[in-house]
Amino acid sequence: MPAVQETVERVKRIDVDQYRYGFETLIDTEKAPKGLSEEIVKFISQKKNEPDWMLQWRLEAYRRWLTMTEPTWARVEYPKIDFQDIYYYAAPKPKKTVTSLDEIDPEILKTYEKLGIPLREVAMLEGVEPKPGEEDPARRKIAVDAVFDSVSVATTFKAELKKAGVIFMPISEAIREHPELVQKYLGSVVPTSDNFYATLNSAVFSDGSFVYVPPGVRCPMELSTYFRINERNTGQFERTLIIADKGSYVSYLEGCTAPQRDENQLHAAVVELVALDDAEIKYSTVQNWYPGNSEGKGGIYNFVTKRGDCRGANSKISWTQVETGSAITWKYPSCILRGDNSSGEFYSIAISNGFQQVDSGTKMIHLGKNTSSRIISKGIAAGKSQNTYRGLVTAHRKATGARNFTACDSLLIGDKCGAHTVPYIEAKNSSATFEHEATTSKISEDVLFYCIQRGLSQEEAVGLVVNGFVKDVLQQLPMEFAVEAQKLISISLEGSVG
């Protein structure tokens, strides 16, 4: 496959310490004063022109947050975060309502261009060969919502989506334009009281994406959001809400990058998915926040709450994640299998190198009858990193016929890193069948030498072997993302051997 070759080329072009997305965009921004208070919450709500119910919702979350403490159970270590030393709102200046791409600050457009994200309404061209029987990717369209620091700067293909009845817009707009939908579903999967970071997010989230797919509609294109943190000392707290109404289908992609900075930056997002009867949501993430430098300085703290609710019968939610960035990742995309015959999937590739710490996994909560879930996790630890899979599979008393299959494989590169597997399994009824498999292996010197004897360099060999290791998960990604992810995997493992 030419992608491997391409990966290798790219790896060669960059230095070990060079994070490809580490540049900063110099634009005027408007910020709220540093720190957090009721005033700041009101400021954010006001900036967004929110109705009063939204402000009250935020304030309630804020007051609750004040009573909460940070979770400490994850296998991650970091100095205490000073929540008063963060900007909770930053927006690119001239802040007027943008109606077309031409009105967006050209510097921002350039940023997204540099990141390889097509904001111009063009089809995505990645030079990918289409699989037999699949559409030519050059003609495939992807609608993009771009979030820059705290605000959404552009959403593409709006008109075409509207024709299909699909609502895809910044959540700040949805709060104003579709309050009935937002009020009904916001916080219905991740309640404002859920956990420290989710509660903080509920109080201060500034933007994110909103998707509603009406009954029986198959969303005509992939939807995607790119998150970019640009400002210094700024936290990013985006909020995503996706509702797939009865019998609908949507595939959603999320990508993230940030500039290279010495200080740590906080990213605490909340994603809520709701699938009604017979609906399906496929949610894919390629997370590539700045991981910090080779000494472990800087990088993003990625403390994210993602949860899907299979609310209707026969509904399905599938999470696929490729996690390569961030100094610390704390993230457990989960499924509540409420509807009878509903199913949840979690496919994960989590790569840690340097001093990165990953504590990630999933929860599959079986509540309905004959629900099924599947977990495939591939953890790769290199350098001095720590990589933990943490999973919970439970079957409620009434969840007769619940089935789960879990396979967790860890691959170690070098001997200064660690991989850990922490699975919890709880079946409250005897008809549940839960299967769990786990392996941990070291990348074998003999395998590497075999590849090298056939002409590959050490780095090429590692890239090839790792891409083979994660193949089952890569196949779950939409094609454009799979190619991108494959490159990213090799790049993140640079300098991990020899």
Place this chain on the structure above:
Amino acid sequence: MALLEVKDLKVRVEEREILHGLTLTVNEGEVHAIMGPNGSGKSTLSHVIAGKPGYEVTDGQILFKGEDLLEMAPEERAAKGVFLAFQYPVEIPGVATMNFLRTALNAQRKARGESEYSTPDFLKKVREVSKSLNIPQDMLKRGVNVGFSGGEKKRNEVLQMALFEPSLCILDEMDSGLDIDALRIAADGVNALRSPKRAMVVITHYQRLLNYIVPDFVHVMSKGRVVKSGGKELALELEESGYTQFEDAA
């Protein structure tokens, strides 16, 4: 100029000397067989030539086409035409054989400053070679050597050899684990690659393989040295009387 010149080579593994001054000269177009008891250092020699890490060369030198081979990175040696068919080929799960072949071939071509193969040219070439080796196309879709039988793994080595067109082929016990038919197919594949520009070093324990791949020279290795060299009749002699007669010489 010889294709390969190993001169007075001394090699240590983990503080223990395994090769104690080994000398071997291979010219273009020649086929050399190396025989010798278990543990005499045959695989060690092949690994050192290919550049496997973990071996310390304490004395002597290896010249390949007149250049100092020990100065080259192992992937550079591969690109320059050194090919080792492994005694124990490894499995690489999730990496389709076809993908592996193409990635490796293009890496070598690139290192030599040659253009990459186009997809149709590449596929055509693989199809030709795999057909002659009786390798079904389905096998090429599977992970490298994953679930291959012993015979299939060895045939996959010969397939790569045919594809990469190296100038020096080292075959480490390619006959082990092969049934008679598989042996014939693999040996035919190797024979098809014999050419005046290419040399082969065939490591084996059994005269039988040499009935198929007839060598120009036979060397007997014992305790880290070549203790006797001769023509193909030396292999027959060994088959009759075993290695004990050479133990003293070492």
